[in-house]
Amino acid sequence: MAAGGVLDQLRVPVVQAPMAGGPSTPALAAAVSEAGGLGFVAAGYRTAAAVAAEIAAVRAATSRPFGVNVFVPSPDGADRGLLAGYVERVRREAAGYGAPTGEAAWSDDAWEEKLAVLVAERPAVASFAFGCPPPEVIERLGEAGVEVWVTVTEPQEAERAAAAGAGGLVVQGVEAGAHRGTFSDADGVGEVGLLTLLRLVTRVTALPLIASGGLCDGAGVAAVLVAGARAAQLGTAFLDTVEAGTPAAHRSALRGGRRTMLTRAFSGRRARGIVNGFLARNGAFAPSAYPHVNALTAPLRAAARERNDPEMLNLWAGQAYTAIDHDVPAATVVERLAREIDAALARREPLSAPPGSA
Amino acid sequence: MAAGGVLDQLRVPVVQAPMAGGPSTPALAAAVSEAGGLGFVAAGYRTAAAVAAEIAAVRAATSRPFGVNVFVPSPDGADRGLLAGYVERVRREAAGYGAPTGEAAWSDDAWEEKLAVLVAERPAVASFAFGCPPPEVIERLGEAGVEVWVTVTEPQEAERAAAAGAGGLVVQGVEAGAHRGTFSDADGVGEVGLLTLLRLVTRVTALPLIASGGLCDGAGVAAVLVAGARAAQLGTAFLDTVEAGTPAAHRSALRGGRRTMLTRAFSGRRARGIVNGFLARNGAFAPSAYPHVNALTAPLRAAARERNDPEMLNLWAGQAYTAIDHDVPAATVVERLAREIDAALARREPLSAPPGSA
Numbered sequence: 001m002a003a004g005g006v007l008d009q010l011r012v013p014v015v016q017a018p019m020a021g022g023p024s025t026p027a028l029a030a031a032v033s034e035a036g037g038l039g040f041v042a043a044g045y046r047t048a049a050a051v052a053a054e055i056a057a058v059r060a061a062t063s064r065p066f067g068v069n070v071f072v073p074s075p076d077g078a079d080r081g082l083l084a085g086y087v088e089r090v091r092r093e094a095a096g097y098g099a100p101t102g103e104a105a106w107s108d109d110a111w112e113e114k115l116a117v118l119v120a121e122r123p124a125v126a127s128f129a130f131g132c133p134p135p136e137v138i139e140r141l142g143e144a145g146v147e148v149w150v151t152v153t154e155p156q157e158a159e160r161a162a163a164a165g166a167g168g169l170v171v172q173g174v175e176a177g178a179h180r181g182t183f184s185d186a187d188g189v190g191e192v193g194l195l196t197l198l199r200l201v202t203r204v205t206a207l208p209l210i211a212s213g214g215l216c217d218g219a220g221v222a223a224v225l226v227a228g229a230r231a232a233q234l235g236t237a238f239l240d241t242v243e244a245g246t247p248a249a250h251r252s253a254l255r256g257g258r259r260t261m262l263t264r265a266f267s268g269r270r271a272r273g274i275v276n277g278f279l280a281r282n283g284a285f286a287p288s289a290y291p292h293v294n295a296l297t298a299p300l301r302a303a304a305r306e307r308n309d310p311e312m313l314n315l316w317a318g319q320a321y322t323a324i325d326h327d328v329p330a331a332t333v334v335e336r337l338a339r340e341i342d343a344a345l346a347r348r349e350p351l352s353a354p355p356g357s358a
Numbered sequence: 359m360a361a362g363g364v365l366d367q368l369r370v371p372v373v374q375a376p377m378a379g380g381p382s383t384p385a386l387a388a389a390v391s392e393a394g395g396l397g398f399v400a401a402g403y404r405t406a407a408a409v410a411a412e413i414a415a416v417r418a419a420t421s422r423p424f425g426v427n428v429f430v431p432s433p434d435g436a437d438r439g440l441l442a443g444y445v446e447r448v449r450r451e452a453a454g455y456g457a458p459t460g461e462a463a464w465s466d467d468a469w470e471e472k473l474a475v476l477v478a479e480r481p482a483v484a485s486f487a488f489g490c491p492p493p494e495v496i497e498r499l500g501e502a503g504v505e506v507w508v509t510v511t512e513p514q515e516a517e518r519a520a521a522a523g524a525g526g527l528v529v530q531g532v533e534a535g536a537h538r539g540t541f542s543d544a545d546g547v548g549e550v551g552l553l554t555l556l557r558l559v560t561r562v563t564a565l566p567l568i569a570s571g572g573l574c575d576g577a578g579v580a581a582v583l584v585a586g587a588r589a590a591q592l593g594t595a596f597l598d599t600v601e602a603g604t605p606a607a608h609r610s611a612l613r614g615g616r617r618t619m620l621t622r623a624f625s626g627r628r629a630r631g632i633v634n635g636f637l638a639r640n641g642a643f644a645p646s647a648y649p650h651v652n653a654l655t656a657p658l659r660a661a662a663r664e665r666n667d668p669e670m671l672n673l674w675a676g677q678a679y680t681a682i683d684h685d686v687p688a689a690t691v692v693e694r695l696a697r698e699i700d701a702a703l704a705r706r707e708p709l710s711a712p713p714g715s716a
Contacts, residue, residue: 319550
């Protein structure tokens with residue numbers, strides 16, 4: 001399939017961001033694809049068998065194209081001393097909360113098994129985060145008819161992904177909710193605002209770009225199209241839709257007005273969430289140790305979900321979360337975006353038009 | 359003058375960001391205004407008499423409208439213990455460098471005297487940063503025929519500025535070079551990406567918006583116009599123009615590729631600059647103490663400028679600095695932006711256009 005081929009098939013240039021860990025469901029992916037956008041299955045934190053089952057569930061609900069997102073394994077570069085200190089800290093907090101913690105271990109999140117599922121199931125798109133898959137993986141997926149997108153957060157990452165053979169780039173601005181898709185978790189890497197990043201990336205590659213980060217309405221989407229993107233990817237906008245699997249405590253926090261910030265507190269990798277108790281107490285102490293810290297806090301977060309407690313949970317959200325729709329079908333969001341994109345693009349005329357005609 | 363009146367007179371919707379401390383010059387302001395944009399005098403760190411002289415110099419060079427930017431005094435909220443520790447640290451570094459330091463004192467940067475200059479000289483626009491002037495100040499300027507713009511970095515600041523009577527809002531995204539214009543320097547306040555911030559601000563006010571932060575080309579400017587801005591404000595794009603007063607060491611750093619980050623190292627207030635030796639060594643220790651720290655480091659920075667040493671100087675730059683023009687007249691930048699804005703706006707058609715016609 002030609003690069004950008006899937007984007008040409010969309011009635012609305014809107015991609016539903018994969019949201020691993022609960023919010024993404026087959027019903028959400030199918031609803032977005034049916035509404036004219038591109039739905040996504042989030043393969044992160046799932047077994048390969050569960051991913052295959054989710055793909056089957058999406059296919060049962062729609063014949064439209066959709067994508068699957070996979071995390072590229074990070075090398076195990078955690079500082080053992082810093083990690084041990086944080087494990088101790090989180091264990092104390094969990095003990096006080098009466099909840100268990102998990103083993104702070106590295107894993108590759110079933111990388112090879114998930115690649116095998118992608119090759120066998122052939123979704124329209126496979127997108128990747130946390131790094132660039134090796135060229136041979138991209139080639140193997142291409143031969144299977146799967147278009148490969150790579151998430152980038154710096155112009156240098158865009159160059160590397162293009163050189164590896166990517167067919168499209170998800171350009172993720174610092175505004176985005178949840179994990180930074182950066183190739184490296186080093187401080188300061190990949191914290192560029194979306195519009196700036198988009199313009200810098202167009203200077204290093206002609207690949208189709210999917211703009212992501214803090215977009216909440218069609219005027220914002222129209223803006224990134226004017227700035228050179230072929231589509232926009234939105235996650236937070238779908239977090240409180242009826243098809244999403246977002247926990248109740250997370251949904252209620254989305255109706256509040258607290259600030260978001262980047263933190264390693266929950267996972268050991270920078271991610272943007274709404275500030276809550278756990279983040280405020282622990283963010284300054286969390287080392288760069290992914291997925292170790294994610295595994296460490298997983299049972300604690302599960303307990304918080306069960307208790308409907310927003311203070312102990314990762315409340316991932318982008319910087320525009322206060323502007324999202326609540327409690328509506330995902331199709332309503334896609335339709336609103338389409339209307340607003342049209343209105344925004346119709347409003348502008350070139351400067352050379354007669355004054356006052358715009 | 360009606361709100362937004364000045365913006366209606368611009369041939370190109372581009373405002374030159376005021377860049378206090380050297381880069382802004384009367385020649386730069388006049389060149390941008392002559393080219394069809396809006397030039398700005400930066401009143402910060404200058405005496406009121408020097409500001410009046412700069413205004414006269416701009417008027418001698420152009421009859422087009424221009425603006426003057428003034429810093430709103432911050433309350434003296436510095437933590438004395440933290441400040442004393444940082445003074446000690448910077449004095450040691452300066453001693454090793456063989457350069458003096460200044461007294462870490464608070465000042466109001468001649469606030470009342472500068473307001474009197476604005477009322478007497480009546481530039482087309484007075485813009486403010488670091489807070490919102492009191493309603494009576496805005497009213498007094500309005501009566502003098504001066505349009506008042508306030509720099510905002512959060513929707514809440516936009517609401518406050520609108521309530522105080524501002525005629526326009528400079529919406530500053532986190533991508534912007536130099537100081538954050540936030541009303542408060544508290545950690546995490548006002549660090550929103552430009553496109554997200556713009557969309558959130560349009561939800562709370564109908565005032566004309568001037569978008570600022572990380573814009574480097576006409577496609578980016580076109581994008582913010584589509585997203586609801588009336589104009590774009592660019593500073594870094596003019597930093598290496600022939601009319602700018604940017605020191606040589608700063609100009610050469612602009613040709614490099616180092617990352618930018620927010621730091622309080624040089625001034626005691628968050629500002630974005632290219633990472634260099636002084637920033638890397640001291641950023642983590644700098645307290646929120648403005649303008650105390652600015653006064654402390656001023657003689658050291660002057661020495662570095664003299665020695666043409668980019669490692670001891672504040673290298674303010676926005677996140678798109680690698681994309682700027684070098685060593686060209688400011689008019690060349692304005693003309694390029696105008697062409698690119700036109701091209702970007704002409705490229706897009708509404709989604710409802712027949713497929714393939716865009």
